[in-house]
Amino acid sequence: MIYLDNAATTWPKPPEVVQAMADFMINMGGNSGRGTHSASIQAANVVFDTRVELAELFGLKNPSRIAFTSNATHAINQALVGLLYPGDHVITSSLEHNAVVRPLKALERYGVSVTEVSGEPGNEFSLEHYRQSFQKNTKCVITLHASNVTGTLLPIEEIGKIAGEHGVKYIVDAAQTAGVFDIDLETLPIDILTFPGHKGLLGPQGTGGLALREGVNLKPLIYGGTGSLSESENQPDFLPDALESGTLNGVGIAGLGASVQYLRSLGLHVIRKRELELCQQLIDGLSEIPEVKIYGENNALNRAPIVSFNIGSLDSMFVADRLDQVYGIRSRAGMHCAPHAHRMFKTISQGVIRFSPSHFTQSEEIAEAIQAVRNLAKEFERTV
Numbered sequence: 001m002i003y004l005d006n007a008a009t010t011w012p013k014p015p016e017v018v019q020a021m022a023d024f025m026i027n028m029g030g031n032s033g034r035g036t037h038s039a040s041i042q043a044a045n046v047v048f049d050t051r052v053e054l055a056e057l058f059g060l061k062n063p064s065r066i067a068f069t070s071n072a073t074h075a076i077n078q079a080l081v082g083l084l085y086p087g088d089h090v091i092t093s094s095l096e097h098n099a100v101v102r103p104l105k106a107l108e109r110y111g112v113s114v115t116e117v118s119g120e121p122g123n124e125f126s127l128e129h130y131r132q133s134f135q136k137n138t139k140c141v142i143t144l145h146a147s148n149v150t151g152t153l154l155p156i157e158e159i160g161k162i163a164g165e166h167g168v169k170y171i172v173d174a175a176q177t178a179g180v181f182d183i184d185l186e187t188l189p190i191d192i193l194t195f196p197g198h199k200g201l202l203g204p205q206g207t208g209g210l211a212l213r214e215g216v217n218l219k220p221l222i223y224g225g226t227g228s229l230s231e232s233e234n235q236p237d238f239l240p241d242a243l244e245s246g247t248l249n250g251v252g253i254a255g256l257g258a259s260v261q262y263l264r265s266l267g268l269h270v271i272r273k274r275e276l277e278l279c280q281q282l283i284d285g286l287s288e289i290p291e292v293k294i295y296g297e298n299n300a301l302n303r304a305p306i307v308s309f310n311i312g313s314l315d316s317m318f319v320a321d322r323l324d325q326v327y328g329i330r331s332r333a334g335m336h337c338a339p340h341a342h343r344m345f346k347t348i349s350q351g352v353i354r355f356s357p358s359h360f361t362q363s364e365e366i367a368e369a370i371q372a373v374r375n376l377a378k379e380f381e382r383t384v
């Protein structure tokens, strides 16, 4: 089996992750922040250690400014609902995942207005368009860091500066870049970073979170027990408790702590270099097949580790199915939960096939995947 769907969720995970999760289940098992017995304190220590790892990874001095969620979508919803009130205006991009598109659509029904800065293939963003989109009531800008359809990187530093000049908050959806690129809130003008734990951070599914710059306050998305100030009917207003009601995913957070430790000891630059090589190998190999059209830039440097393509006019789902059933290659086809991006790339009916390697992928596996695409292009020569 060749796994090329790391943009959906990474696999395999480092063995340390599995070990940490088993250790939590077998030897700890208490509920973090709920009681003073040693199993609860052990769990709280694991959760705290993971917070520290993530805060150091994202350049935050105070680990309390990391709040855990169950995935990136949950974190994005928390950021938007936490910041916006009726009458507020938001600026976003035309590459966004439904994790941003749908909460914004829902918020529009509550009186929030949205401007989507449109682009076109090869010119997916224009800073000038962002500048022109600000209104008196603009409260925040939200964009992804890299498209999950083409891997295209957005100039988050420049967009963040423009947001800062207008005194509005900048939310970055780092679903495709956290754990691969250095994202340092000390140097980058990002107010809220939302991240999944289960993609580039190599942690288990069911994990994610927000990294909040000092001074950013959000109203909670959900309210409830936190193990703190239990005598009060009101939600604590301090972080992370304000945003973390209910029992945390202790076992998942244990795994996430181990994966971030693994990443930091290996070095993100090592991961990035390896994935760059694999992506360039994919782009170069697929470009040699005449029937293949690759979406996005041909230089892997300008992409997250994602390469999307089509074979002539063949349905992308059909191709992905053949890759899986005949060649044992796991890819992702269709819309990738990003209909606006597909509209821009004019692939809304065909979709695209997405290959996304991780640093665990072997270059022999990439060569096999390219050969499989070549075979399919030949097999369906007459139809494409």
Ligand SMILES: Cc1ncc(COP(=O)(O)O)c(C=O)c1O
Pocket (backbone or CB within 6 Å): 007, 008, 071, 072, 073, 074, 097, 099, 144, 146, 147, 148, 173, 175, 176, 196, 197, 208
């Ligand atoms: C750009 C982007 N944002 C958000 C998400 C949602 O992530 P999650 O499934 O962890 O909620 C994804 C998932 O693929 C994504 O690619």
